[in-house]
Amino acid sequence: MAEENNQYTFEHETYRKTYWHTCSHILAQAMKRLHPDVKLAIGPAIDNGFYYDFDTPEPFSESQLEELEAEMRKICKEKLKLERFELPRADALAFMEEKDEPYKVELIRDLPEDAVISFYRQGDFTDLCAGPHLDSTGRVKGNGIKLTACNAAYWRGDSSRKQLQRIYGIAFPKKDELDAWVAKREEALKRDHNKLGRELEYFTTVDVIGQGLPVMLPKGARVIQVLQRWVEDEEQKRGYLLTKTPLMAKSDLYKISGHWDHYLDGMFVLGDPHDETRECFALRPMTCPFQYQVYLNRARSYRDLPMRLGETSTLFRNEDSGEMHGLIRVRQFTISEGHLVLRPEQLEEEFKGCLDLAKYCLGTVGLLDKCTFRFSQWDPANPNNKYEGTAEQWELAQATMAKILDDLDVTYTIGIDEAAFYGPKLDIQYRNVYGKEDTLVTIQIDMLLAKQFGMEYTDADGQKKTPYIIHRTSLGCYERTLAYLIEEYAGALPAWMAPEQVRVLPVTDRACDYAAEVARRLEGEGLRATADYRNEKIGKKIREATLEKVPYMLVVGDRDMEHQTVSVRHRSGEDLGAMSQSDFLALLQDEVERKCIK
Structure with a gap:
């Protein structure tokens, strides 16, 4: 019963997200009252508040955000009832066309034919939404609302579409909770690597180079070099073989690995990916299919395994523009990447070695104590769209990984639909100063790709067998790690890694x-x-x-x-x-x- 009651308090995640989702609708209503010509896009709750995307002629100023906040507080005091209703597809389209909301019309058209199309009405404002919401705007305390930022964001994350204005906000049931959050945020601002890293001249960005493509200044470049040399030396001590592979490849390679089918939108392609008559290349988003060629260079025996391959890899990923943030989320980055090719009976011991290396690296730089572990699994409801392999293969891989994690006494949460397309993984997670969580290090079990590439070894019994593969990083992405180090130490890096000692x-x-x-x-x-x-x-x-x-x-x-x-x-x-x-x-x-x- 206590748990049942708790679900209706702000401490409960579901209620908190519902509270913030309602706030996003209050923001949209305030916007339409003050600026009727603005067009509505989407407005969800997120892990640390809410946002709403608007089609506006130009960005909103600080004073305009304050006006929106004031209007939001008025709407809270009006205690408007939130009412849910549904409409057939044709009526829903006509309803939003009449309101001249083109983004809502597009969303409705893209819904499946059998979708339930629901709306929420609060006073004179109605929005397309699946919900849930609080039952009244009066449930939201107006003096606990703060709009925090206004950034550019492309419609549906597509840089070829219209650029919108995304307004972020936060809200709490009590003003003193908001005050505490503001104080914490001010401290976070002092440590924000995107601010502090530029002030201390670790990195910069240049418009004519592009978003998500930071320029490492001498200080930042030196820190990354120190970390890279240390990691490479440590990997060598642990039996890793150093490789250096190309930054791009023909589409043929990615078609074998499955990246072409499952990751094409996240790749930078040179040429037309749909033109089968001409050769097409792509910058690499991962190193795995390249390092497999080292293994395939000659026939292998069981005596060659485990083969531990390591590389300081430069990778390229076509991240959404709205996701870019300093050094944490970029489009070109450097990673301590490695792949272990091994016999099935070596899997647990080698996984343990990978985890030990990751813990050693993160502990040595001082980040481990704030890390959490996530067992990222597939979504059985989405097997053919995102994932390779059969349900039986996935169940075997995940059961094997669960046993390994339990044997190693790893405390973890489970992330459904967070797996790689070829296998489950252990993600070592870290939060930046604002509480946004990202992955620092991954260790992945792969029972599929070796067969796709024809990787074999001759076992002791003389039979040809298919190896397993572990994909892993030691310290993860160097740029992201540097960002977290700047925030963790407020720019005062420990002497051993400081650019100037x-x-x-x-x-x-x-x-x-x-x-x-x-x-x-x-x-x-x-x-x-x-x-x-x-x-x-x-x-x-x-x-x-x-x-x-x-x-x-x-x-x-x-x-x-x-x-x-x-x-x-x-x-x-x-x-x-x-x-x-x-x-x-x-x-x-x-x-x-x-x-x-x-």
Whole structure:
């Protein structure tokens, strides 16, 4: 009974989504009252609030969002009853055509012939919607509503369609809950990698290059290089063979793998994909079909397995424009990708090794404690559209993976219809500062593609057999990982991965040569050091280095020149005092070698 009552509170996800869905309709009604000529698109609840897409001549300003908020509060006070009704297809089309809502008309036309077409009416406003909703606008507390942003979004996520304005909002039943959310959001804004990463000059974006195609500036490029070299070295220690494969291939390869049938919309195709008379290429969205060619290069024996193939892969995915966000969701990215070809009896041990590697990598950079695990499965109701294989093959793969996860004592949630088209996977999830969840690392079991590519091995009994494959990443997408690291550490990356570990600050011009000598020695020891020779006061140099999140500052003056010392300051403000160059070198080298994150 307690659980039954709880479903009608804001803490319950279903009720919360219903609350926010109702808010999206209140927003749409407020928009039509203030701007009758604006056309309505769609307005769902999402994980962290709601949004509504509108066809407007130009973006809305901050003051216009405030006007919409005020009108929404009025609608809440009016306590308008929400009434659901249904119409036959012809009547529904006529109803929306009369209201001059072309996007609603298109949605109705695209519904299946046997679909129930429902509407919700609240006062003088009616919207096409499947629901559910609260029974009255009075259930929503007006002083708990805040419109948070207005961004561009293409109709139905298609860049060839009309660009709309998407207004985001959040709402809570109590004002103090909204106030707490606002305070938390202000802190998130300070850590937002999309803001902080640009301010600290880790990356930038350029309109003439394109959306979702970030330019890594020297700092960002250096961090990714440090992480990449570390991961590649760690994989080599664990028996991985390094590969380097092409960035594109003919459509023939993707047709064998199934990507052409199941992932074409997410690929960048060079040529007409529907013209069978001409050769067509596509940039790779995954590395798997390329790495399989390494295995297929010659005949394989059971003694060759497991074969662990690793590659730092540049991939390309045609993400929807509305999904782009800094470094977290991009169209070109670099990933620590790998594929293990193995005998069925090796599956559990190799899966365990992949999970151990992922945990080690995420733990070392300091992200593991905030990660969650999702067992991503297929949707039996959608077998032919999205997935390869039979129900029996999927049941075997998922049962095998469930046993492995249980044996390894992994606590996970289940994600239906989140599997890859060729097999189930364990997704290691992470949330950004705004609570939006994305996948950092995946480990996937594949019992299908090896057969499609004709991959075989000769077993101990002399029989030809088909191997299993594990698709996995170690640290996932480097760009996304960098974004999360900037947010986790508020830009102050641990010294071992910081793009600039030490800045030497001469107090006077007389100390410049000594500062250069110290910097050269540090660089000679493999550390990343610079010197600031500007004719500025030392206080300004220290302040700027601190704002740029440089872990250590070495202040050098006449006394340091005389005694061959350095005066050490940490970016936290701690003054570590004077020490010999050798002592500081040992201190920093120890911190880097142990990969300290505190």
